[in-house]
Amino acid sequence: MSTPTAATAIRWERGDDGIVTLVLDDPAQSANTMNAAFIASLTAVADRLEAERDSVRGVVITSAKKTFFAGGDLKDMIKIGPGDAQRAYDTSMEVKRGLRRIETLGRPVVAAINGAALGGGFEIALACHHRVALDAPGSRIGCPEVTLGLLPAGGGVARTVRLLGVADALLTVLLEGRQYAPRRALEAGLVHEVADSPEDMLAKARAFIDAHPESRQPWDVKGYKIPGGTPAHPKFAAELPAYPANLRKQLGGAPYPAPRNILAAAVEGAQVDFETAQIIEARYFVDLVTGQTAKNMIQAFFFDLQAVNSGASRPDGIAPRQVRKVGVLGAGMMGAGIAYSCAKAGIDVVLKDVSAEAAAKGKAYSEGLLAKALAKGRTTEVQRDELLARITPTADPGDLAGCDAVIEAVFEDPALKHKVFQEIEGIVAPDAVLCSNTSTLPITLLAEGVQRPGDFIGLHFFSPVDKMPLVEIIKGERTGDEALARAFDLVRQIRKTPIVVNDSRGFFTSRVISHFMNEGVALVGEGVEPASVEQAAAQAGYPAKVLALMDELTLTLPRKIREETRRAVEEAGGTWRPHPADAVIDRMVDEFGRPGRSGGAGFYTYDEATGRRAGLWPGLREHFTKPDVAVPFEDMKERMLFSEALDTVRLLEEGVLTSVADANIGSILGIGFPGWTGGVLQYINGYEGGLPGFVARARELQTRYGDRFAPPELLLDKASKGETFTD
Numbered sequence: 001m002s003t004p005t006a007a008t009a010i011r012w013e014r015g016d017d018g019i020v021t022l023v024l025d026d027p028a029q030s031a032n033t034m035n036a037a038f039i040a041s042l043t044a045v046a047d048r049l050e051a052e053r054d055s056v057r058g059v060v061i062t063s064a065k066k067t068f069f070a071g072g073d074l075k076d077m078i079k080i081g082p083g084d085a086q087r088a089y090d091t092s093m094e095v096k097r098g099l100r101r102i103e104t105l106g107r108p109v110v111a112a113i114n115g116a117a118l119g120g121g122f123e124i125a126l127a128c129h130h131r132v133a134l135d136a137p138g139s140r141i142g143c144p145e146v147t148l149g150l151l152p153a154g155g156g157v158a159r160t161v162r163l164l165g166v167a168d169a170l171l172t173v174l175l176e177g178r179q180y181a182p183r184r185a186l187e188a189g190l191v192h193e194v195a196d197s198p199e200d201m202l203a204k205a206r207a208f209i210d211a212h213p214e215s216r217q218p219w220d221v222k223g224y225k226i227p228g229g230t231p232a233h234p235k236f237a238a239e240l241p242a243y244p245a246n247l248r249k250q251l252g253g254a255p256y257p258a259p260r261n262i263l264a265a266a267v268e269g270a271q272v273d274f275e276t277a278q279i280i281e282a283r284y285f286v287d288l289v290t291g292q293t294a295k296n297m298i299q300a301f302f303f304d305l306q307a308v309n310s311g312a313s314r315p316d317g318i319a320p321r322q323v324r325k326v327g328v329l330g331a332g333m334m335g336a337g338i339a340y341s342c343a344k345a346g347i348d349v350v351l352k353d354v355s356a357e358a359a360a361k362g363k364a365y366s367e368g369l370l371a372k373a374l375a376k377g378r379t380t381e382v383q384r385d386e387l388l389a390r391i392t393p394t395a396d397p398g399d400l401a402g403c404d405a406v407i408e409a410v411f412e413d414p415a416l417k418h419k420v421f422q423e424i425e426g427i428v429a430p431d432a433v434l435c436s437n438t439s440t441l442p443i444t445l446l447a448e449g450v451q452r453p454g455d456f457i458g459l460h461f462f463s464p465v466d467k468m469p470l471v472e473i474i475k476g477e478r479t480g481d482e483a484l485a486r487a488f489d490l491v492r493q494i495r496k497t498p499i500v501v502n503d504s505r506g507f508f509t510s511r512v513i514s515h516f517m518n519e520g521v522a523l524v525g526e527g528v529e530p531a532s533v534e535q536a537a538a539q540a541g542y543p544a545k546v547l548a549l550m551d552e553l554t555l556t557l558p559r560k561i562r563e564e565t566r567r568a569v570e571e572a573g574g575t576w577r578p579h580p581a582d583a584v585i586d587r588m589v590d591e592f593g594r595p596g597r598s599g600g601a602g603f604y605t606y607d608e609a610t611g612r613r614a615g616l617w618p619g620l621r622e623h624f625t626k627p628d629v630a631v632p633f634e635d636m637k638e639r640m641l642f643s644e645a646l647d648t649v650r651l652l653e654e655g656v657l658t659s660v661a662d663a664n665i666g667s668i669l670g671i672g673f674p675g676w677t678g679g680v681l682q683y684i685n686g687y688e689g690g691l692p693g694f695v696a697r698a699r700e701l702q703t704r705y706g707d708r709f710a711p712p713e714l715l716l717d718k719a720s721k722g723e724t725f726t727d
């Protein structure tokens with residue numbers, strides 16, 4: 001029954017009942033993508049369907065792969081430069097034409113979505129008259145293009161706008177790029193039916209065909225009105241100006257072109273006929289795909305993330321192992337969050353603190369999170385009870401018997417950390433991996449306190465642990481490959497993203513983020529209006545305000561770290577160079593008694609009753625701001641970005657970092673480096689003029705603001721050889 005078409009990414013199967021099943025099954029790949037073979041196949045099946053139309057009763061589109069369809073071919077897309085605009089436009093139009101021909105065949109077409117249908121996959125389904133999604137575990141449906149700096153260019157904007165209305169399409173599908181589980185997709189109106197089994201899915205598809213011999217899309221029926229009205233409608237026209245304003249507010253002025261283009265394509269496309277809407281969509285897509293931001297975001301959120309999670313930094317040849325029982329030492333803020341994340345992943349947790357009460361308080365944190373999740377319908381009572389049953393709070397080290405991993409999160413004190421490891425070393429499994437969540441202490445130093453330093457490793461979580469996706473794994477000088485592999489596997493087991501670095505003061509993340517904060521504080525010291533400093537961070541794309549972040553961290557902490565670093569540098573015979581931020585921090589703490597949020601006052605004032613941030617401290621203007629200071633706004637933004645990027649290059653030089661992907665992903669997921677850059681090293685690669693352009697600008701900043709902007713040797717070397725930062 002199976003007849004291959006001219007090109008083979010889509011298999012043509014015709015049943016005796018006149019129903020043609022188009023099976024998406026690219027033989028050259030593990031997942032179907034919108035590559036050249038697919039596009040050729042699409043045109044070929046459209047030709048054949050039109051030729052055999054009279055004998056075709058209906059069409060089912062499904063896939064032979066685990067996923068329905070993976071979307072655009074990103075390997076190809078990342079290479080599309082400004083000179084390829086016409087080719088990109090033509091390709092996009094070819095896909096649209098193919099789908100449109102099937103959509104307007106005059107026969108019912110059903111998408112039997114047997115697995116994930118994201119981006120291009122969902123767009124194929126959208127061109128069908130009926131969508132049945134199999135309720136497969138982990139299956140997701142939606143248009144996540146915006147998260148890669150793109151827009152859905154296979155008719156996704158034009159069709160979702162017509163299906164849901166402009167406002168809903170923008171909010172639920174296009175601007176956030178949300179990925180829906182099949183049942184949620186049904187609630188959101190993205191699919192028509194959910195099936196419990198593949199057989200049920202195909203039966204539902206056939207039933208639709210039987211009942212609708214001449215299906216058409218709602219938007220192809222004369223007199224069809226877009227839900228919620230077109231933008232020409234007076235009510236809509238009145239609301240319209242709020243859209244760009246809201247978007248600006250959401251983006252904080254950060255340079256993300258995709259949301260703006262999506263908004264424009266949706267609104268403009270809703271005012272014209274379907275074919276013109278498709279042309280508009282293609283034009284806005286080409287603008288994005290030929291630009292730098294999409295390349296940065298595809299590099300980071302697809303290729304780098306995949307490399308990092310799939311174990312590029314995990315040692316080879318060590319069999320993966322799952323942790324069954326983990327001991328968490330310290331049930332404070334971090335320990336409680338770590339216990340929750342482990343239990344959520346199905347691991348039994350022994351949560352130990354100095355007293356049964358303190359340990360129980362740590363467990364209560366999970367209870368609180370689960371109560372909220374339950375209220376929002378994100379968990380069930382059964383799941384909640386199962387998760388809580390996995391956490392055993394205790395003050396007795398003996399309860400850690402049999403643990404195959406230990407994560408320590410007691411106070412930041414080396415002697416205490418040594419003590420708590422000594423207490424449990426003889427009790428846990430003899431080969432248990434021993435992890436410390438220290439944020440500042442050298443792993444090599446902490447490893448001196450245990451009998452098996454080869455099994456000792458840093459596992460640096462971020463706060464709040466349940467939300468933050470990254471864990472920084474730190475190899476001490478004596479950490480063995482087995483411990484590294486097991487720490488890596490544990491991080492993946494709890495569904496977080498691991499990056500791996502070598503031991504060094506502040507590791508990668510804490511050291512690099514300190515430059516961002518120092519630049520913000522230094523600008524205040526130079527006399528820049530504090531509100532402009534916060535504005536510059538937002539416009540550079542940072543998710544947090546820089547002075548607010550400094551307050552959260554507490555101003556006394558960088559002072560302590562600074563003193564320790566100064567001592568270490570001087571003991572090693574080096575010259576200590578103070579940062580211009582130091583003097584501002586000292587004045588804030590010593591002269592004004594404003595140590596940050598935990599002390600009730602910092603760069604911001606805090607509401608006494610609620611503890612909430614009230615506003616920038618007016619004293620900042622009085623004591624620091626100068627009327628005649630003129631630091632260009634562009635310099636403010638780039639001082640923050642450059643100071644982090646330049647120090648990351650130094651970390652590569654020093655061998656603390658060994659992977660570009662780890663640096664890019666760690667910077668975005670761990671310390672809020674702006675996502676539009678593709679990460680801290682991709683920012684350098686993608687800078688205007690490439691590495692030489694970046695070097696020239698660094699020199700300019702060095703001349704104006706000091707030697708901390710001097711380009712490191714490694715950067716100069718790569719720039720002169722025409723290289724970029726890649727693994």
Ligand code: NAD
Pocket residue numbers: 329330331332333334335352353354358408409410411412413416420437438439440460461462463
């Ligand atoms: P915390 O003060 O909230 O909690 C520390 C806990 O350790 C307390 O509950 C304390 O009772 C307990 N403890 C003390 N002695 C103990 C002992 N002998 N046995 C068992 N428990 C004992 O501190 P935290 O913020 O959770 O930080 C813990 C560690 O994590 C520190 O090393 C810190 O540097 C690191 N860290 C913190 C953050 C953060 O954002 N707070 C981020 C990353 C890493």
